[in-house]
Amino acid sequence: MWGGAKAEALGAAEVEELSDRVALILLLIQETSYGFHRERYVHGKDSKWFVYMRSLPQFDGDVSGPSFLWTEDELEWLQGSDGYGAAAAMYNTIVDEYVALNESLFQEHSEKFPSNVFTFDRFLWGAATVASRAYGDDAEGTHLCIAPLVDFLNHRAGALQLTRFGNGIVAYAHKHYDVGEQVWVSYGGKSNAELLSQYGFVDPDNGQEAVYIRLGVHLQATGENAAQKMALIQDLLEGAEPEGAIFKLALRPREWEPRLLPILRTLAWSDEEPLPKDAKELVPRQSPEVESQAYAVLEAALMRRASEYPATLAADREQLKAGGLSERNALGLKLRISEQELIELIQTYAVGERSRESESA
Numbered sequence: 001m002w003g004g005a006k007a008e009a010l011g012a013a014e015v016e017e018l019s020d021r022v023a024l025i026l027l028l029i030q031e032t033s034y035g036f037h038r039e040r041y042v043h044g045k046d047s048k049w050f051v052y053m054r055s056l057p058q059f060d061g062d063v064s065g066p067s068f069l070w071t072e073d074e075l076e077w078l079q080g081s082d083g084y085g086a087a088a089a090m091y092n093t094i095v096d097e098y099v100a101l102n103e104s105l106f107q108e109h110s111e112k113f114p115s116n117v118f119t120f121d122r123f124l125w126g127a128a129t130v131a132s133r134a135y136g137d138d139a140e141g142t143h144l145c146i147a148p149l150v151d152f153l154n155h156r157a158g159a160l161q162l163t164r165f166g167n168g169i170v171a172y173a174h175k176h177y178d179v180g181e182q183v184w185v186s187y188g189g190k191s192n193a194e195l196l197s198q199y200g201f202v203d204p205d206n207g208q209e210a211v212y213i214r215l216g217v218h219l220q221a222t223g224e225n226a227a228q229k230m231a232l233i234q235d236l237l238e239g240a241e242p243e244g245a246i247f248k249l250a251l252r253p254r255e256w257e258p259r260l261l262p263i264l265r266t267l268a269w270s271d272e273e274p275l276p277k278d279a280k281e282l283v284p285r286q287s288p289e290v291e292s293q294a295y296a297v298l299e300a301a302l303m304r305r306a307s308e309y310p311a312t313l314a315a316d317r318e319q320l321k322a323g324g325l326s327e328r329n330a331l332g333l334k335l336r337i338s339e340q341e342l343i344e345l346i347q348t349y350a351v352g353e354r355s356r357e358s359e360s361a
Contacts, residue, residue: 015105020144022097024134025126026118032056033117052148059128064200064327066128068094077332080309081339082212083193090197094127095120132199153185192338202334207251209342211305215245218301219263223271232266235279249346261294268293292357295350302347306340313340 015023031047047053059065067078067087078084098120106113133151136144177183187195191210192202213219221229233242247260262282268290269275276282285291311319319325320333 018105020136021130021134022101024130024144024146025123026113028053028056028126028129029118029122033122049148056129056133059125064331066090066131066200067197067328067331068131069124069128069200070328074326074328074332077329078196078335081193081332081335082191082210083196083332083335086193086197090131094124097127098123150185153183156185192335196331196335200331202331202338204334204338206338209338210248210250211339211342211346212246212248213301213305215247215263216243218304219247219267219297220301221267225269225271225275228275229266229269232275232279232282233263236262236266236282249342251342251345253346253349260298264294264297265290268297288357288361292354292361295354295357298350299347299354302343302350306343306347309336309340311336313337313344316340 015026018026031049032053057063057065059069067075067083068091070087075084075087078087101113101118101123106115106118130144130146134144134146135150173183187199189208190198191208192206193210195206196202215221215233221227221233223229230242233245234240237245247256247263249256249260262279265282265286266275266279270293286294306313309316316333316337320330320337325333
């Protein structure tokens with residue numbers, strides 16, 4: 001559902017300047033708003049997509065929905081997790097987009113975008129529908145579409161992925177399916193914070209889980225050479241501002257060690273030893289003493305990161321086991337547990353590497 005003819009679909013040439021994502025949101029509102037406005041630009045039951053549109057969730061209790069739809073009280077269950085910031089960022093983006101449209105397109109073409117139809121609540125619903133059901137070939141939201149039926153398929157890590165072919169999307173089955181058997185697709189390599197903020201669920205066996213640590217918050221430059229260390233780190237980051245730099249930690253160390261280890265070595269460098277003059281010297285493996293201290297720096301950073309959660313991993317597990325939570329509250333708790341479990345795994349790995357390096361010193 002969606003070609004390149006945005007203007008033809010929405011009845012205003014100006015929408016050609018919009019991203020596919022925003023244009024899709026407006027199209028969804030237009031196609032589902034019969035009864036609110038009788039102009040030809042609002043279709044409702046007259047839409048050729050009516051049967052499909054009727055199947056879409058309203059996120060009013062039928063399904064959880066992306067976490068940017070949650071109330072402030074529900075978002076509190078995401079405290080400490082990367083999902084809290086992701087939900088807030090997505091909501092703020094949607095607000096900014098709606099305000100911009102309201103001050104331009106909606107005002108200039110009020111007959112085509114009536115205010116009682118293109119409300120913020122409907123725009124938010126459209127944004128949630130696009131976030132959870134649309135497919136695209138890049139992260140910027142270009143070449144985006146909603147494919148009826150394909151968007152009904154649920155996610156499972158390692159399942160088939162959709163492939164773009166020309167102007168269409170193709171799903172190839174990699175096995176035989178029996179009648180009544182559920183067909184799964186993979187939404188791509190996303191952390192649980194991303195899955196929750198975009199689709200409204202958490203995968204308890206997510207091999208793509210990730211947590212993030214920040215320089216200046218979790219990773220800290222200390223000692224007399226702190227300023228020099230930050231200068232070297234800036235070189236390692238190819239000139240990017242080091243303060244606040246974000247590092248992704250995943251289940252497989254090989255995914256993050258090449259980028260992070262030179263930073264850890266820099267932060268771990270003893271004030272009693274002269275720092276290398278060239279940041280590139282910190283990329284290769286250093287002495288066992290430096291390597292051991294580098295993993296100690298990582299341990300400390302992970303402890304700071306874990307302290308941001310409102311409860312311990314054990315307490316969160318116990319509360320989830322006790323039950324009695326709403327669906328959204330339980331999802332928030334599951335995300336916290338998933339992230340804390342990953343932090344615990346990486347901590348165990350860091351302790352092991354530190355001990356191994358110490359023994360070889």
